[in-house]
Amino acid sequence: MQPLTLRLMGPVELIGPGNLRLTPRGMRARGALAVMGSAVAMRVLRARLQDLLFSTREPDHANASLRQVLREIRIGLGDARDALVSGPGWVGLDGTMVRLDMTARPGPDGQMPEFAADLDIPDPEFEDWLRDARMHAEQTVAPSAPEASPLPVLLTAEPVAGDSETAVIAAMILGEAAGRACDLVPLVAMPDRADPGQSAIVLSAVATRMGKGFHLLVKLSHRPSSRLFWSHRFVLDADDLAASMNDCTARICVGVMRVLDAVRTIDAALGVSLADVFSYNDARLHRAEQALKTMDDRVSPSLTMALRAWVLTTQVFERLVPDPQGCIQEARELATRAREADPCSATALAVGSVVEGYLDHAQVSFWLAQQAVRIDPRNFVARSAYSQALTDLGRHNEAHREAQAGLAEALSVLNPVPLQMRMGIALIRLGRFDEAEQRFDAVQQFAPENRPSLRFLAALRYQRHDEAGALAALQALKKVEPGFSLDLMRSDGYPVATLRQGGLLGITRSGLI
Known part of the structure; x- marks a missing residue:
């Protein structure tokens, strides 16, 4: 519509x-x-x-x-x-x-x-x-619609600090937060300057030292409107400064992502929504793909192509495209070009791993994901891809631990669904069905339109004789997947390899729908 x-x-x-x-x-x-x-x-x-x-x-x-x-x-x-x-x-x-x-x-x-x-x-x-x-x-509000900027601008202002040490710490945190944001969504990051009237998000901070702690007040505002969208005070423990800085950096990055989506309601020129990229809704995925196509590939070609590959692969996994083979080949081409544009991009390597995993190239998928995690162990896309690759190689305990470690990272709040899915699949492979069901329940809380989690929930609930719960999952699946039937679920081409391996396809003979 x-x-x-x-x-x-x-x-x-x-x-x-x-x-x-x-x-x-x-x-x-x-x-x-x-x-x-x-x-x-x-x-x-x-x-x-x-x-x-x-x-x-x-x-x-x-x-x-x-x-x-x-x-x-x-x-x-x-x-x-x-x-x-x-x-x-x-x-x-x-x-x-x-x-x-x-x-x-x-x-x-x-x-x-x-x-x-x-x-x-x-x-x-x-x-x-x-x-x-x-x-x-x-x-x-301008008298007429302004010319759309190809990418949003993220300005990092010089921190205001009480002493030079505190200023250095604040600058390091803001710089890394801006860098992490640019690793996840196409942005133009630059010093505190922009063309007159150009739309931008300004990242600024006031820092001071009090006792054994560093106090950092971080703000995210919109220019030229000067509207404040996000503000938070952080207290960094001087005795554990590295961990405090890591947590602060991640939370600021999450703040940038939230503000990007909020500002898009008043400034549609501000690019792609990360929430759309990591959604499971057909319309939102299509919107993300269209937005990414219009991005200026001279600025962040690797990330733009990697995210397009991720969106296409999600559409294939969710059975949202009429030609899955053609779509996954396009995703593979984009992922390859993304790695060529930036061979050290953890996101590009991780997305390439996911694509290769779909194509049953387990060893190639593992090598790419392993390299992505080595480059950036805090990248939740890399962690998810590595867990998936370990599952494909039959290393289920390691896959579970890797997904668990990924969820422990603060940035995983931007897209916890793949990591929860990876944990659930690893638990099924390990025969820990009750724990697996809890993970797929968690997926539904974040992404009710996620189809694979509904398949797992229907099968697991039926296996433990909860027919009412299984029926509810099947009805929800039928709502988001037109044409779904138990006969289709039982067919060889339907994506239920983990359920088949776990002996959990009894649901397909239940006659519940």
Whole structure:
């Protein structure tokens, strides 16, 4: 389905495919869309939204009114009602289905439109929010869409520190964090400078020494809007400085990735989303592939091609492409070119290992992954590839330990699914079914559309006589994999080699679906 477009400059408008108008009639419903659309990641706390729209009403009445507003939005969405999403304590818009348009288009009289120009909600909390939002929009929204930058820019500012030793430590941490970010997603990293008006993320720090610890306040802001997106204070133990610096570096890198995704909601020019690259959703993977294709390969060709190879391989593993053999060969070509562009890139070597593993070239896969881990043992993609290669060679205890070590790395939070999968598969090969099931349950918490984990869960639950749980997994699998059947799962070409080896294909004769 084509993405919806939420326009907030001028009247609030929600437009579907074919210019279909999906905007709700109610003023407060349109106000809710404006609040959600302008929030980071297009998500807002329900309590916050309730206070903005119904601050003068009793809590129970306000809660009921908010439910009615959300119902009105959902009804207006029609077939696209899944674009309105919610979770524990929050509500928002699905970023894979809704595109935010903050382009300011001059009216017939040449005047620039106002943010949410049609909103007039008589609530003091909303009026304060709308005034601030309009002021921010005036400062940050350009009269017309700027020329897209091929890659986002990451600026590393000189740290402000109380003494030279603290300044050196802070500079080392910021420098390594920027480098790690550039190892994971295509970025242009440079000193604290950029062309006037050029969109950039600025990484800065204030550091001081207090007693036996170094205190580091790190900020990530957007330029030219000067909007602060992330700030965190770290305390580094002087007695264990190396470990403290490693942890701090990884957490800052994670912060950069989170900010990149957040800033993309107000600046679509900021490249590819790492969350899309490491997703298992067909639309998000396609979006990542398209974004990577447009990257300027003069800046980070190795990483760009490696990530494209990863996306294509994921599509093959998830059975999302009509021509898996053609797709995996394209992935192999990209992975090879990525290694040629940078023979010492741990990410390129690791992705090449995963591709070769799919092609049953176990020894080549092992050599590539081993080299990747030697170059950068903290690279979670390398750790995952090495664990997979060890499994393919029948070294299951080592595969389990390697995946476990990868999950212990702070950067694994960016994509824990492959490492959890590798641990689960190694545990099945070792006959530790109950522990394996726990790992595949964890995968589902992070990636409910991951198909292999659903296959494993269905088989493992059925093996321990949990037919209701097995049925739930099969139904979820059938939902994300059209055409799935137990007969197909039993066929020779279906990717269940680990289940077959473990004697776990009894599920295919269960008749549950």
